[in-house]
Amino acid sequence: MLWPGSTNFLDGEGPGVTRIDTVAGEAELADAVLPVVPAAVLARTPGRWDTRLPDPAIDQLWQDAQVGLARQLGAPLIVANDSGHEMPREAPALVAAAIDAVVRAVRDQAGAVALDPDRVGSVGGRIVVTDPG
Numbered sequence: 840m841l842w843p844g845s846t847n848f849l850d851g852e853g854p855g856v857t858r859i860d861t862v863a864g865e866a867e868l869a870d871a872v873l874p875v876v877p878a879a880v881l882a883r884t885p886g887r888w889d890t891r892l893p894d895p896a897i898d899q900l901w902q903d904a905q906v907g908l909a910r911q912l913g914a915p916l917i918v919a920n921d922s923g924h925e926m927p928r929e930a931p932a933l934v935a936a937a938i939d940a941v942v943r944a945v946r947d948q949a950g951a952v953a954l955d956p957d958r959v960g961s962v963g964g965r966i967v968v969t970d971p972g
Contacts, residue, residue, distance in 0.1 A: 865904055877944035878914040879937045879952045880905055880968075887923045909968040915954050916968035932962035 882905040886898055902918075909916035917937055922930035936958060944952045956966050 865900070865907075869907075873912055875913075877941050877949065877952050878912045879941055879954070880909040880912065880914050880916045881926055881934065881937055881964075882916060882918045882967075883923050883926065884919050884921055887919075887921075906968055913951060914968075915952055915966050917954070917959055917964045918967050920963045920965065922963070930963050933959070933964045936962045936964075 882902065885902050886895075888898070905916055905918075908914075917933065919926060919930045919933055922933070927934050937954075940952045940954050944950070954966055959966055
C-alpha cells in the first residue's frame with residue numbers, strides 16, 4: 840500500500856510486513872563508498888515483483904537505481920528477461936553467467952567486466968548499461 844507523499848510501501852499486510860523506503864535506500868547508496876572491483880549488477884524484470892506491483896513510479900525508481908548503481912560501480916547492468924527478486928532460483932543460468940564474467944575479470948586483472956551480449960541473451964537477460972561512464 841502506498842503512503843501518500845512518499846515512496847514507502849508495505850510488502851504485504853499484517854505481522855511481519857516489510858516496509859520498504861526506496862528514498863532512504865537510494866540516499867544510503869548514494870553516500871556509500873563503493874569498492875573499486877570488477878562487478879556486474881543484476882536486476883529483476885521491470886514490473887516483476889514477488890507481491891503485487893506497487894505504483895509504477897516505484898518500479899521505475901527501482902530500475903533507475905539499478906542503472907545508477909551500475910554507473911557508480913563502473914559495471915554492466917544485466918536485466919533479467921523473466922525473473923523477480925529470487926534470481927538464483929528463477930534465472931540461475933543468468934546469475935551463473937554474471938558470476939563467471941566477474942571471476943574472469945578478477946583472474947585476468949581486467950579491472951572491468953566484459954560481457955558477450957549474445958551469451959547474456961542466451962541465458963535470459965539483456966545488457967542495459969554497457970558504458971558505465
